[in-house]
Amino acid sequence: MTKKVMRPIAIFDIDGTIFRSSLTIELFRKLVADGVFPAAIISKVRKSEEKWLNRQGHYDDYVADLVKAYEKSIVGKKRSEVLRACREVIRDHKYRTYRYTRKLLKTLRGKYFTICISSSPFEVVREYNKFLKFDKIFGWEMGIDERGRYTGKSLHIPALYKKELIVRYVRSHSLNFAGSVGVGDTEEGFSSGNRSEESKVFESVIK
Numbered sequence: 550m551t552k553k554v555m556r557p558i559a560i561f562d563i564d565g566t567i568f569r570s571s572l573t574i575e576l577f578r579k580l581v582a583d584g585v586f587p588a589a590i591i592s593k594v595r596k597s598e599e600k601w602l603n604r605q606g607h608y609d610d611y612v613a614d615l616v617k618a619y620e621k622s623i624v625g626k627k628r629s630e631v632l633r634a635c636r637e638v639i640r641d642h643k644y645r646t647y648r649y650t651r652k653l654l655k656t657l658r659g660k661y662f663t664i665c666i667s668s669s670p671f672e673v674v675r676e677y678n679k680f681l682k683f684d685k686i687f688g689w690e691m692g693i694d695e696r697g698r699y700t701g702k703s704l705h706i707p708a709l710y711k712k713e714l715i716v717r718y719v720r721s722h723s724l725n726f727a728g729s730v731g732v733g734d735t736e737e738g739f740s741s742g743n744r745s746e747e748s749k750v751f752e753s754v755i756k
Contacts, residue, residue, distance in 0.1 A: 555725035559661035559732065560715060561654060563677065564669060566733030569645045571612065572638070572669035572677065573689075577619050579634045586622040593618040619670075620691075624701035628672075628693055635676040643680045650732060654681065662724050664715070668708035687714065 564571040580586040597614045600606025623631070657663060663683045667674045671688030678686050687707035692700035707714050719726060 555723055556660070556662045557725045557728040557730070558664055558715070558719060559654075559657040559730045560664045560666060560711075561650070561683070562733030563665055563667045563674065563681075567646050567650045567654065567681065568642075568677070569647060570642070572667070572673045573612070573619065574615060575638045575642055576631075576634060576670060576673045577615055579638050580622070580626075580631070583630070583634055585626055585630045585634065586619075590618050590622050593621075620701055620703075623691065623699045626699050628697045628699065631670075631672055631699070632676075635670075635673040638673060639676045639680065643677065651681075653732065654683075657730065658682070661730065662722075664718070666707050666711050666714070668706070671705075685718070 561567060564573070577586070581588060581591060594611065594614045597606055597611040601608050601611040654663065662685070665674065665678065665681070665683040665686045665688075667686070667688045669688055671686075671690045674686050674688035687705075689703065689708070690705040692702040692704050694700055718724075
């Protein structure tokens, strides 16, 4: 009986690794521009955005403020409106990639089982994956009520526990840690204190 070959994995981040911007930022801007989110919500992020642009503040602070504004604004909004915005964001921005990491993904595809773990909303990550073609994607998932409207409750934030998520996924899908690769911020999630076999096999190709 032929022994099944267990494929190694290649884990990528998207924002700032493949995509030259942030999917969350672009989706937020689109939802404001379309009138799905109120225009006034921009004031909640403008200060931290200007500080970042003027090199007086941190990008992470800007993104944190934007995520809070997104969470507040999404409550009660129709999923169909967000999905439409996702399609338009990806249509307009899908080629805004770093050539190196996009080429690397293409090179690894087939030999490796490719996984994306993103902190951006799952809806826009899924739409982008029609272009990127990862084998498996994870993104920020929010609750939706029986009317098809967002509750504002976060159900799944995979970027907060990357290591645990991947270890569980790899073990349950007959994949292989040996020879695997982490690209972007993904490697950081596997390098904390515990030098288990899982954390040892990851090598960061690009930071």
